[in-house]
Amino acid sequence: MSTFFKLEVKDTDLLSCIQSFLQSLLSSGKMDALLVPGHLPMNNNVMPTLISDPEHLNHADPLAPSFPVNAAKIASRLTRQPSGQTIGLVLRPCEIRAFVELIKLKQGTLDDIVLISLDCLGAYTNKDYAAFSKDDPIGATKAFVEHVLDQKQSEKDLMAPACRVCEYPVSGQADIRIGLYGMEWKNQIAVETGTTKGEDVLEALSLEKITEPSARKQVVEKLISERISLRDKMFEETSQATSSIEKLSSYLSRCVNCYNCRVACPVCYCRECVFVTDVFDHDPYQYLKWARHKGEIKMPTDTIFFHLTRMAHIGLTCVGCGQCSNACPNDIPLMELFRTTAHNVQKAFEYEPGRQVEEPIPLSVFEVEEYEDVVGIARHSG
């Protein structure tokens, strides 16, 4: 049973309220540092920052619609070996879900970590955020919060495609959840304990206990069901657009094999990807042989091979954060493609990435009797 505590919002300034809450967390002695998105002093760009001095939290901004990297990889970097210190990680729900997958893959741990998550308001692509926040980054965050929480219609909704179809706006795994949906956010918001670890931290802060804001559950449920119907429509359209190798080739035809999608992907965790090893460092005669054999080959080669292999590698663990699309220099809608495939394979194995640390990734275990449908040469489909 989770407990709710009140955080008062003064002068409708939600950002200051969250900053001072984070300051109280860091000053409480319960943690030694906080990883939180913040405006960099030189140009106000938002990046994850590791803060040990509570004073520096005055430019933290976890509300900004900026999502330059999926910080699950940073969380993994911070927890690969014991540091002897406690770190609070302020992450989006998709970052926590990706981090949970990385923990299963032995790329990190929850020891000495406090997971803190805000209800996710979504984000813009890097390009859109840069244009949106150019003149007044703090004002931009404010306008964005009003736009989402008050459902104000602006001329153009810049929300990134991945966020539009995300059915996880509220983290199920965080130790501490800062609630924003279904609250009187201009006056007060509620912070909620997710685990006993979070309870331990929040109890020490002498905050006022309140009951769960009445509207919250309904608002969140409605949001999720709207997102799911958009998501399913996206799956349908993407499946149609990629239903053959010719169509898939057309979908990916702008790909230049830069592998940025793989670098940006939080769950693509191999230290050395096979696609940048000698395996794919073919000799010139090899290319010429292929060209002679087929009459024509596209250079660089192995584009579809790369993407299909990546689907096999991360299909089960894909959390749909959309960083692949964000990183693509040629604006290929990769999130749509990878989420569609991921949805199919996750359904096939009845697996939901990021749900629980204890739940093994399907390819890491097996049962003696299972999946007889893929064995043998009888026809299964009608």
Next chain:
Amino acid sequence: METFEPTIVGFFCNWCTYTAADLAGTSRLSYPPNIKIIRMMCTGMVDPKYIIKALLEGADGVLISGCHPGDCHYINGNYKARRRVKLLKTILDQFGFEEERVRLTWIGASDGIQLSETINQVVEQVKALGPVETKTGMVI
């Protein structure tokens, strides 16, 4: 018109199905030359990449075959292979590869007759499907 002769790539486990192929040979059983057999130490080491690559390079079908459940020389490699094939079949289905193009079977070392029959059936099924799309069109 020339009849279509499919190319099937076989990934056979050294201990069971490859041995069955040997037995089929010494027993003078025949199977179609459409299958190009690659000997693996275990079906558990058949990386999904190998199957994807084969299909993209114009193999009309892939047959992965190893020891029966419980008989794996490495205790559980075939169970792992089964999950990987399940995963890969789900992915390939989305892009229009028919289910008959990727097959997983268990054929023990003494099943020379079954091996010959299986290969015959696989070739027939794939022949009925026609050439794989990657053979006729450009793959980027």
